[in-house]
Amino acid sequence: MTKNGRNVKITLDDYIVCKRGHEWQPAFSRAKGNELWVLLLEKAWAKLHGSFDRIVAGNTYITLRDLSGAPAEYLRIKENEDIFERILDADQKNWCIGASISGKEDYESLGLVNGHAYSVIKAALITDADGNEVKLLNIRNPWGRTEWTGDWGDDSELWTPEIREQVGMSDEVIDDGTFWMNIDDFQ
Incomplete structure (x- = not known):
């Protein structure tokens, strides 16, 4: 360590x-x-x-830094206009990416755990059925239960077979703590 x-x-x-x-x-x-x-x-x-x-309830970036020995930085998402580009760049470099929700906001009604850390598995830039560019994040709750229930969650009507193929998502919905979220909802 x-x-x-x-x-x-x-x-x-x-x-x-x-x-x-x-x-x-x-x-x-x-x-x-x-x-x-x-x-x-x-x-x-x-x-x-x-x-x-x-x-x-420690800071995700400190944990990643101390466990990996690699440099880590803390980004305030709401103050970062280029957050998706930074996450996409980190994902392409195979860096560890973590995110957390402060205990101040209440997102439990949307399937998220307040005051909890999540891992960001993948960033994907996709094209939706209307030809619009959509910035998505694949996120995992390390507890393996409770998932985002908003847009782009497992049961979202926004998923089409073509979009599932773009992100490499199977048709089978599994309650494994892994979910997709639009960057706008992430912020």
Whole structure:
């Protein structure tokens, strides 16, 4: 891991903080099956920052910077007219792109989680059925549930077979936390 641009060695034991429910389960991250890497990565991240409390609802760009060791920047979307071009450029360079919603706005009625981080998987410039250029982002909720329900969401009537083909989207709608959103709604 890195912190403030410097490599940091983190030594861990293999104890995982758990809570009792129906069964004992990890108190923080969840992993599929018996995978432990997510839990250990989170534990190392918490240790790097001093405690689990200090990593709750952190900044996406700091997380990406410290986990990857690569430079990262924070962009205020509403103050950035060229945000789509910057995201498209980062996507074409295969950079990690994250986004988050502040806890100040309420987007839950549209399927989004307030105060939550998302990964941006892809940026696509497409042509709609009327010949208009549309700037879309493919976004993923890392929890794998709850998705955007507005325009260009999985069930949107805006999707045509031709547009699905433009972005490489299958006809099968899966509730996997991955969805598309117009850049105007993203802002």
